[in-house]
Amino acid sequence: MTKSIAVFGTGPGVGQAVARRYGREGYDAVLVARRQAPLDLLAQDLSAEGITAHVITADLDQTDAVPTLADRIRESVGDPTALYYGPVPSNLAFVPAADLTPEQVQDRMPITLHTLLALVREFLPAMVERRDGAILSAQGAAAVRGRPNMSGWPVALAAQRNYLQSLAAEVAGKGVYVGMLYIGARIVGTPFEADYERRRAQGEPMPDMAAADPGELADILWDMHAKRNRHETVVPAGLLDG
Numbered sequence: 001m002t003k004s005i006a007v008f009g010t011g012p013g014v015g016q017a018v019a020r021r022y023g024r025e026g027y028d029a030v031l032v033a034r035r036q037a038p039l040d041l042l043a044q045d046l047s048a049e050g051i052t053a054h055v056i057t058a059d060l061d062q063t064d065a066v067p068t069l070a071d072r073i074r075e076s077v078g079d080p081t082a083l084y085y086g087p088v089p090s091n092l093a094f095v096p097a098a099d100l101t102p103e104q105v106q107d108r109m110p111i112t113l114h115t116l117l118a119l120v121r122e123f124l125p126a127m128v129e130r131r132d133g134a135i136l137s138a139q140g141a142a143a144v145r146g147r148p149n150m151s152g153w154p155v156a157l158a159a160q161r162n163y164l165q166s167l168a169a170e171v172a173g174k175g176v177y178v179g180m181l182y183i184g185a186r187i188v189g190t191p192f193e194a195d196y197e198r199r200r201a202q203g204e205p206m207p208d209m210a211a212a213d214p215g216e217l218a219d220i221l222w223d224m225h226a227k228r229n230r231h232e233t234v235v236p237a238g239l240l241d242g
Contacts, residue, residue: 002052004028004077008060008119009087013190014138014183016042017218018084023051025222028077030054032069033087060087061111066118079126082134082225085116089153097146105155112156113163120167124176131175134225137164138217141184141234168231179224182234185212210236 005022009015010031019029023046031039036057043053054076058069073080089111095104120135127133143157161180168178186193186209196209212235220233 002026002028002077003081004030005082005084006030006032006073006077006080006119006123008032008083008085008115010039010042011088011190012038013187013214014181014217014221015084015086017214018086018136018138018221019053020046020049020051021215021218021222022082023049023053027081028052028054030056030073030076030080032056032058032060032073034059034090060115061089063110063114063118066115066122070119070122079123081127081132082136083119083123084136084138084221085119086138087111087115094153096148100155108153108156109159112153113160116160117163124171127176128171128174133176135164135167135176135178136181136221136225137179138181138183138221141182144182144234165231177225177228178231179221180232181217181221181224182232183212183217184234185210185236187212187214187217189214212236 003026005019005027007015007019007029010019010033015033019031019042023029029046029051031042031053033039034057036055039055039057043055046053056069056072056076058065089108124133124135137160139157139160140154142154143161146154164178164180171178186196188211193211217235220235224230224233
């Protein structure tokens with residue numbers, strides 16, 4: 001039986017790299033994101049590399065649409081062996097914690113936590129039944145430790161982390177692996193990295209941030225899944241020391 005991974009948030013960066021990395025391991029890839037054209041281009045590239053890819057457009061802000069999305073995935077590959085969750089809100093903006101409102105936090109909860117929870121409820125039972133599966137995520141390191149002027153979405157990410165930590169402990173003895181990657185770097189090839197470089201070139205005060213290659217980040221997630229010897233990794237190493 002062919003293994004498969006559903007990649008929720010197949011945008012430039014880690015999502016695309018995860019699809020490619022797992023494809024090299026023999027997994028079929030289900031590519032899920034808002035826009036059709038970039039997904040079609042990625043599917044063509046993956047096909048040229050010998051990787052079977054299925055394209056499904058969906059707005060992951062719409063938690064109520066998860067049952068329909070799950071049915072579309074099952075029509076393509078059945079219940080996926082693994083799922084990766086890493087979408088970014090379309091209205092992403094960081095704000096100082098002192099200025100944060102309840103509405104701003106609530107606005108980020110559906111795509112960050114509610115839809116993930118709904119997807120896990122759809123696909124976890126089959127993973128447990130066959131005693132094989134993985135639930136993976138990659139998010140910003142601000143989910144692990146708050147930073148000045150970077151509140152808002154990280155509050156929702158911290159809630160996601162708490163949920164995944166609890167889930168990891170509950171399913172560890174059932175053949176299902178839960179792995180979380182937290183990134184405190186600008187990811188090469190993403191809109192964030194381009195904006196960072198533009199602002200720095202214009203002389204704006206920007207925090208020093210290491211650059212991270214998305215392929216190397218996908219390698220870390222695969223290594224975590226394959227070895228199952230840790231549930232969390234922070235990049236760069238030592239970022240949260242002290």
